[in-house]
Amino acid sequence: MPPAASVTDDNFDHALALAACARGDRHALQRIYEQESRYLLGVAMRIVRSRAAAEDVLHDAFVAIWSKAHSFDAARGAARGWIYSIVRHAALNRVRSSARESTLDEPTAAAYEASAAMAAWQEEGDALDRQAQLGRLGQCLEGLEPQRRECLLHAYVDGCSHSEIAARVQAPLGTVKAWIQRGLRALRECMQ
Numbered sequence: 286m287p288p289a290a291s292v293t294d295d296n297f298d299h300a301l302a303l304a305a306c307a308r309g310d311r312h313a314l315q316r317i318y319e320q321e322s323r324y325l326l327g328v329a330m331r332i333v334r335s336r337a338a339a340e341d342v343l344h345d346a347f348v349a350i351w352s353k354a355h356s357f358d359a360a361r362g363a364a365r366g367w368i369y370s371i372v373r374h375a376a377l378n379r380v381r382s383s384a385r386e387s388t389l390d391e392p393t394a395a396a397y398e399a400s401a402a403m404a405a406w407q408e409e410g411d412a413l414d415r416q417a418q419l420g421r422l423g424q425c426l427e428g429l430e431p432q433r434r435e436c437l438l439h440a441y442v443d444g445c446s447h448s449e450i451a452a453r454v455q456a457p458l459g460t461v462k463a464w465i466q467r468g469l470r471a472l473r474e475c476m477q
Contacts, residue, residue, distance in 0.1 A: 299364035306354035332376035332444040425475035433468035
């Protein structure tokens with residue numbers, strides 16, 4: 286399933302589209318796909334490191350979005366974030382279930398991930414808006430306790446599972462999960 290080539294709409298209402306999906310409106314799912322697929326493909330590619338696998342993940346994620354749209358709860362978070370979390374979890378599950386090893390060495394994979402993320406980020410918004418968002422996010426990240434910040438970066442930049450993060454930071458799994466949850470809560474509050 287290659288990503289859509291259409292131009293994105295800054296005023297797109299993800300929550301309304303998910304509600305329409307929950308009612309069985311296939312055009313709403315198509316609109317979500319047209320709006321987000323190229324960015325979602327980038328998220329999946331950063332994690333699975335293969336375009337073919339990322340396209341499979343994207344397909345599976347859109348099936349999940351369609352079938353789980355009724356479970357979206359705006360009180361628990363943004364609709365766009367919910368959509369991205371479906372793709373991220375599908376990609377991580379694919380990596381976990383796969384016995385294959387990456388053919389890229391660590392520095393090459395890191396460079397590829399960084400350039401793909403930067404390219405996707407540069408496609409959306411204007412330069413001043415990006416700079417303001419990045420500056421604010423950076424300030425919010427700097428305000429976190431070092432352990433929480435490190436765990437969040439491992440999870441959302443490196444795409445690590447909670448158990449992988451626990452091994453990297455040499456902390457109990459439950460502690461790592463709590464740090465990530467509290468760190469996300471603090472970031473949400475800071476970014477508002």
